[in-house]
Amino acid sequence: MTTDIQRLNQRLASAQPSATYRIIDRVAERRAQGAKIISLCAGEPDFDTPGHVREAAIEAIVNGHTRYTQVAGVRSLREAVAAKFRRENGLDVTWQDTLVCNGGKQVIYNALAATLNEEDQVIIPAPYWVSYPEMVQLCGGEARIVTCEANTGFKLTAAALAEAITPRTRWLILNSPSNPTGAVYSREELQALAEVLLANPHVLILADDIYEHLIFDDQTFFTLAQVEPGLAARTLTMNGVSKAYAMTGWRIGFATGPRWLLEAMEKLQGQQTSGASSISQQAALAALEGPKDFIHESRAVFQSRRDLMVELLNSTPGLECVSPAGAFYAFASCSGLIGRTSPGGRVLHTDEDVAHALLDEADVAVVHGSAFGLGPYIRIAYALDDASLHKACEAIKTFCSHLR
Template sequence: MSFLAAHLSRVKPSATLAVTQKARDIRATGRKVMDLSAGEPDFDTPDNIKQAAIEAIRRGETKYPPVPGIVPLRQAISDKFRNENRLEYKPEQVIVGTGGKQILYNAFAATLDPGDEVLIPAPYWVSYPEMVMLNRGEPRIVDCPIETGFRLTPEALEAAITPKTKWLLLNSPSNPSGAGYSADQLRAIGEVLLRHPDVWVLTDDMYEHLLYTDEPFATIAEVEPRLKDRTLTMNGVSKTYAMTGWRIGYAAGPDILVKAMTMIQGQQTSGACTIAQWAAVEALTGPQDFVETSKQAFRERRDLVVSMLNQANGIDCPLPEGAFYVYPSCAGTIGKRAPSGRTIETDEDFVSELLDAEGVAVVHGSAFGLGPNFRISYATSTEVLEEACTRIQRFCNALN
């Protein structure tokens, strides 16, 4: 009998973390590496947020917090949903976790029985299917190719739903593609879901404030209120306020689900760090100048990267609507020979040869469920992006 649980054999380590570690290892040898693999803003957390954390420490806010989050933060989140998303949630319908990952994981832990299916549009964030499998569910991947703008269509959704479907997981703007859903597109998806009353929606809105279209951000419970009673709306402070290390995610949804998630969290980690929670209160209620400033910087970087990649032989890079990723196709490089003499047969070969030849670390698209593509994070300086894209152009020009 194996000591480890059998279902762990189905789960893979995070590809993005693996690439980031490989880049660190190469850098430790003294070689320069341009790391475009990590999905982390390069900006520092705003000073007013850091100051709020310092003041919380001085006030002695260092004891166990309530499991679902301190009341001022849950109230601030409730106000944020009302003011920004036109969604009414009581503070009691809000839960705060140690990052968005814990929110997602606990939602699956609270609802999935063996054999239950979760619909996951591909390309997807690498952790989605693994979290489903860790909770003994079945990820059902729905391909959303470049022809659909990497977005789920109502027709594809309808075809994917089975009697075992328990959740649809939506992420807008998307990691890894940057694709965003408009209100009309979400409304069309909602029409399908209304015909299937047993399917719930888990919407990951972590990149809400990094949307570059003229149309405002929309979330599905907002545009289709009839789905609100079976929707969990998840968000966090990591990307918007450059607070990745503070580990604060949150969600709001129906009482029955939030209570179940709170029970699980109470037996798992208890409440998130009190100091980080007080910092998150300031993030949500304090000055918001940083949000627009960083958004403008990311938009300029996006435009630079898309332009330079589309000048590389064999690369086709669509213009994403949001987040801080591009998801170009490298199909035009498949079958060509790299400077090492190796033939590129997959997107994983492409990113491996690129790292070895030019010291540029990106993540292969097959890790996100759809290739041949690769993901670049442009959450780094313009100088680094220009140099990295120049190296990618040089690498592609050297293929034959």
């Protein structure tokens, strides 16, 4: 029986832990038991942070950049962030229009916590990153999920957006390239969404562009405020260094948007965590101002891995996978496996059953698509070397070939 002293905040009590981290915890348990697990579930590049960035961090320590910074970030980094948004995204902003946070996740949470009140709704296209609905719920809002099936490329259409908007709609969250599907919105698709948003001036937009530089086949990346400047006054454009520069552990995210919103987010952050790590900020500055060779090289590697994964998955009985346009995830339909029985005797009623059976019986860790709002799918992160990817796919294929 739970005692009164153990009573939790009601919003937290009803929130769900991250499905991704639950799988990661299971991987750790299996490895502790001696199993050799190939993990395809973590959403981070497998490359080392570029050398000049690491050197900048060491230099920052040696030079004494080890004290508190301004809550919104040091001015030099904010100037570099503004320059990045001008150079790469065509946004007319200055350093005063930016905010630096402890990772991209904090950018999103700060924005929602600063603006949501009871009964406010947030439109979230599904499949979605697992944290979006939980953040909305923790901040007192209501997630309004709009399912985007494979026939739309897993992307939100203008018609679906128009139907989802209500007088209670506060935000639309748009992630491109997408986690978990790798879907990328074209200029034309964004313009169609923009027309709907222009007709609904009460809706704020959060553009999560964290995978911006992981876009394949020589496509051009566009963000919503770039395509429709008329929306800039109510769009928060979020990015960071974690994916593009293999800096997930450095915890630096940043954003640009209307100053009233940034000021509210800064106030919240000042009472929550204060500024980001001073050393990480210096490293992020080196990343944004330094050479960009790493981005081009890693993108080419990820595109090659994508091609490999799509080919191997589509040759596996019961799996189907469209080729993702960006990020480093394959979102494969496993509908052909549902209802069958694994070699170990597990009946695969759901995609979650598939994910757990693959971990327990094939020693391969993936995340079930229903955790991202759409099943039956599995999300496979191909942020591993080719040899490991080949080995994992062979194990998946053997598992699927022996289903009853």
